Amino acid sequence: MPRAAFVTIGTYVPDRVVTNAELTRYMDTSDEWIVQRTGIQERHWVEPGLGTSEMAFRASKRALDQAGWKAEDLDAIVFATLSTDHMFPGDGCFLNAKLGIPGVPALDIRNQCSGFLYGLSVVDAWIRAGVYRKVLLVGSETHSTGLDVSTRGRDVTVIFGDGAAAALLEATDDPDRGVLAVELHADGRHAKDLWADAPGSIHSPRITKEMVESEAIFPHMEGQKVFKHAIVRMPEVVRSVLAKAGLQTSDIKVLVPHQANLRIAETVQRSLGLRDDQVFNNIQKYGNTTAASIPLALSEAIPARGVKRGDLVALAAFGAGFTWGAALARW
Numbered sequence: 001m002p003r004a005a006f007v008t009i010g011t012y013v014p015d016r017v018v019t020n021a022e023l024t025r026y027m028d029t030s031d032e033w034i035v036q037r038t039g040i041q042e043r044h045w046v047e048p049g050l051g052t053s054e055m056a057f058r059a060s061k062r063a064l065d066q067a068g069w070k071a072e073d074l075d076a077i078v079f080a081t082l083s084t085d086h087m088f089p090g091d092g093c094f095l096n097a098k099l100g101i102p103g104v105p106a107l108d109i110r111n112q113c114s115g116f117l118y119g120l121s122v123v124d125a126w127i128r129a130g131v132y133r134k135v136l137l138v139g140s141e142t143h144s145t146g147l148d149v150s151t152r153g154r155d156v157t158v159i160f161g162d163g164a165a166a167a168l169l170e171a172t173d174d175p176d177r178g179v180l181a182v183e184l185h186a187d188g189r190h191a192k193d194l195w196a197d198a199p200g201s202i203h204s205p206r207i208t209k210e211m212v213e214s215e216a217i218f219p220h221m222e223g224q225k226v227f228k229h230a231i232v233r234m235p236e237v238v239r240s241v242l243a244k245a246g247l248q249t250s251d252i253k254v255l256v257p258h259q260a261n262l263r264i265a266e267t268v269q270r271s272l273g274l275r276d277d278q279v280f281n282n283i284q285k286y287g288n289t290t291a292a293s294i295p296l297a298l299s300e301a302i303p304a305r306g307v308k309r310g311d312l313v314a315l316a317a318f319g320a321g322f323t324w325g326a327a328l329a330r331w
């Protein structure tokens with residue numbers, strides 16, 4: 001049975017770098033607070049008009065160029081984001097149009113920080129079932145246009161950044177390559193612990209002047225609750241997926257945890273007993289880019305950690321929903 005193997009990852013982040021010092025001009029915060037609590041030093045924000053599907057397109061073009069593939073080679077697109085350009089259709093169709101591949105199916109995934117792993121699970125299942133052989137899996141987020149850039153929103157706003165990363169996956173029969181296992185979870189009892197209420201179809205009309213003037217259009221987060229769940233669930237699911245594959249933490253060449261908060265990633269590392277060289281973080285430069293965070297970090301982890309063909313890569317996510325999961329792949 002074929003498995004899904006990573007071919008390459010292309011990335012795109014907007015040119016505009018927003019430092020912690022810049023944020024202090026808009027809200028009551030400090031570089032010291034942000035670095036101490038999150039590890040983040042800077043993030044990228046889009047200029048007006050640059051959206052989620054366009055960043056995904058630019059990342060996808062890079063991935064295709066790196067692999068020497070043409071867009072026409074793709075059998076399917078899977079697009080993970082919580083920040084679609086428009087309420088509908090999903091950004092998969094906008095990306096399909098930008099890539100110029102009418103007819104190629106485009107699946108939209110909206111599982112927030114776990115979106116890339118939910119997408120990877122689908123891609124792997126399609127490839128194992130022989131449905132498709134070459135798939136583009138993209139995570140792309142535009143947070144900056146939806147953040148409360150005032151002191152009221154500072155707990156959320158300092159964390160998030162914009163960016164995109166696109167992975168190309170292909171069918172392989174090589175037993176030393178490809179996705180070994182993916183495990184996914186959700187617990188909707190916590191849906192409102194990290195969410196944005198509006199605009200939404202439960203409201204009639206879906207958006208009002210009052211909503212725009214109130215906090216309803218901004219993300220809200222029970223930060224400590226998210227933190228406490230993340231540091232338990234991520235190590236738990238990594239151990240579980242390793243057990244399913246008959247592997248151990250010592251077999252991991254590099255773990256790429258979702259980049260939510262450096263303190264979360266460090267706690268996960270300690271809990272799993274991993275050495276520093278077995279974990280890769282880049283939240284310092286990008287903040288939390290939600291669905292883009294794992295592939296954006298993975299693309300840098302491969303050269304930074306000297307990952308070679310056949311090395312074991314572990315991925316772990318936790319985020320809004322709550323949703324979480326882990327994946328193992330041989331590079």
Ligand code: UT7
Pocket residue numbers: 028029030033034037038113154155156158194222223224226227230259260261264288290318319320
């Ligand atoms: O992708 C997955 C989704 N998100 C996450 O995984 C995030 C998980 N949670 C976290 O990372 C942390 O909870 C935060 C970084 C969001 C907050 O850190 P914390 O250590 O949990 O701080 P806190 O919410 O307990 O707030 C501590 C204090 C409060 O002031 P008082 O009440 O002690 O006077 C906040 O008002 O820090 C204040 N505060 C800030 N101060 C300066 C909150 N945000 C800021 C800020 N700058 N940006």
